Amino acid sequence: MSGAAKGFELRRLRVEGMSDPVGIDVGCPRFSWEIVSDARGLVQVSYRITVDRIGPEGESSTDWDSGTVLSANPFTDPGPMPPLRAASQYRWSLDVVTSMGSAAATAVFTTGLFGEADWMDSKWIGGPARSEGVCPAPAAQTLRRRARRDHSLGDVVRRRGRVRQRPAQRRSGDGCCARSRVHGLRPHCGVRCVRRSGAIRSNGNAIGIELGRGFYGMRNPNVWDWHTAPWNAEPVARVLLVITYGDGRVDRVVSDETWKWTPGPTLRDDVYGGETYDARRAVPEFAHPECLDGEWARVALRDGPKGALVRQSCQPSRVVEELRPHRITRSRSGSWIVEFPRVVAGWVSLSVSGSEGETVTVAYGERLDSDGGVDLRNNGRFGDGFQTDRFVLAGTGDRETWAPSFSYKGFQFVQIDGWPSGTSSTRTRSLRRSCTPTSRRPAGSRVRARS
Known part of the structure; x- marks a missing residue:
């Protein structure tokens, strides 16, 4: 949200270069904004940033106040800002004084997970390893967890899902073909974060993921030898779902050995080669709690990819x-x-x-x-x-x-x-x-x- 005064306004309020981002994993993020005006000669004189943490019922408390900073630069590194809390929602308020007046604006962002401890008991899971030969090697794997609750979920105010995916996660949020990469010079694994409200039912819920191969599990022989890269392995996933209730309670659903899997209808998927999809093998509504999964197998616990766990920085395909x-x-x-x-x-x-x-x-x-x-x-x-x-x-x-x-x-x-x-x-x-x-x-x- 932007404010305007005396012929100018504040726009494009961003945290770490993103508008209202979800999953920021930088404890002291950078803030930026734009001053838009038709007037000539307008310059910024000073700014002030306050960061408030938002509670489950919308209450807020100020975690940081920059005070008045004399600067003409609308891009700032907060410096001595106290580290933010993991998996929390924040609102930041911006007050800018220019040579032609002042204006104010607010925006929001949500932090992700800063370290391994924030992932709780979440584990890397997947289907069979290549050597086990249980399903065709190129097959996409469908992972599923039925997450039922005996108490009412009517007071859920928000839920946040974080999926450590390797290499590609089926559509999540407004993106599709969501991918992250691991390179030898920059070893890391991307986290895909989504935020939803009002999507949890009181009579049962389920989580469903369909994994593709991406660059991580590429099997298609090619001139660049990605199919023999040191990181190459079967697709796996790591999931943490955080459910926040109106009374302040927090519930978590994690990926572990209680999840189930089944070979999916995508018999072959390759970033460059294309896909083979057999509709006869499709499992309609596989992420619905009423889906019958009695014949599905238990997932296997996997080591997962190496490298730092960071928020996915590349933009999704839209x-x-x-x-x-x-x-x-x-x-x-x-x-x-x-x-x-x-x-x-x-x-x-x-x-x-x-x-x-x-x-x-x-x-x-x-x-x-x-x-x-x-x-x-x-x-x-x-x-x-x-x-x-x-x-x-x-x-x-x-x-x-x-x-x-x-x-x-x-x-x-x-x-x-x-x-x-x-x-x-x-x-x-x-x-x-x-x-x-x-x-x-x-x-x-x-x-x-x-x-």
């Missing part, structure tokens, strides 16, 4: 635009070729009906070959394919919709093979308008661009 096809033709081999208006980084969403086991193959590329098909030659010598998705239909009789969750592609052209001949055309959606084609072409394709 859908910023939806495009409809510019042209749909056929190649000499009979494949459908879908052309989009420009080269994008994203993926195609399919909506199709067909028989059980029918497979729709989608290959992505930035140009066409001499036969009119998608050119996949510039592929980094990936041994298990490049930028190709496969969608195996469950054959429900209804239209089935699917889009990849663990990869994105760079492309302008999409080659589609295996499109069921009896499939009627579907509505192609975009951000601005929609239309209903009359042909029996695969018009149900749409592209989603990432930021």
Whole structure:
């Protein structure tokens, strides 16, 4: 929230470069802001920052007051600021004096976990190791915990979830294909933090996670040898859910050996290679408390990745635009070729009906070959394919919709093979308008661009 006075206002209040961030793991964070004005010659004279910790019922207490600081710089390192508390919500208030008057604004941020002790009894968990051979090595793993409570949860005021993920966590918050990386020169593991209110029910709850392979568990042979990197291992997760009640009580749900797992419907996922999704193996509502998991196996406790545990610093992939096809033709081999208006980084969403086991193959590329098909030659010598998705239909009789969750592609052209001949055309959606084609072409394709 910003304040304005005498023709200027304060905007873009940020903590550690982020607006209203969740999961700040810096005990003494940096603050910044912008002064916006049409007037010429305006300069900042001084500022004052106060930081208040917000309690479960909205009460607050001041943890730090910078006092009046004479400075023309709207970016500050607080210096002797007392370290903040882990897993707490804060409100910071800013008062700025300029050469043309003063203004005030407030914003909020939530701290994450500062050290191993803050993770409580949370443990790294996952499915079987590669050597155990229980499920196909490329399969995505679905982890689940049914978290029931005997007492009423009607007085829950907020809950905070923190997932240490390796390497990719299925959609959480407003991001998708959420990833973090481990590099030899900067060994660390990213934490994905989300904050929710009013999402817990009084008659039972469950947590569900579907893990992808990302760079950490890459199996696709490639010219960079990521598949043989020292950190390479099966995907694992570490979870801490903090539930705060209106009366001040705090409840925690952690990942441990009581969780269960099952092989997911994603039989293959690779950042560069693409995904294979078998809808016949899907577990609808796997994160719902009523989902039957009696045949699921217990998770295994894993060592987890090495390196420092830090808040994920890279921005998540977000859908910023939806495009409809510019042209749909056929190649000499009979494949459908879908052309989009420009080269994008994203993926195609399919909506199709067909028989059980029918497979729709989608290959992505930035140009066409001499036969009119998608050119996949510039592929980094990936041994298990490049930028190709496969969608195996469950054959429900209804239209089935699917889009990849663990990869994105760079492309302008999409080659589609295996499109069921009896499939009627579907509505192609975009951000601005929609239309209903009359042909029996695969018009149900749409592209989603990432930021």
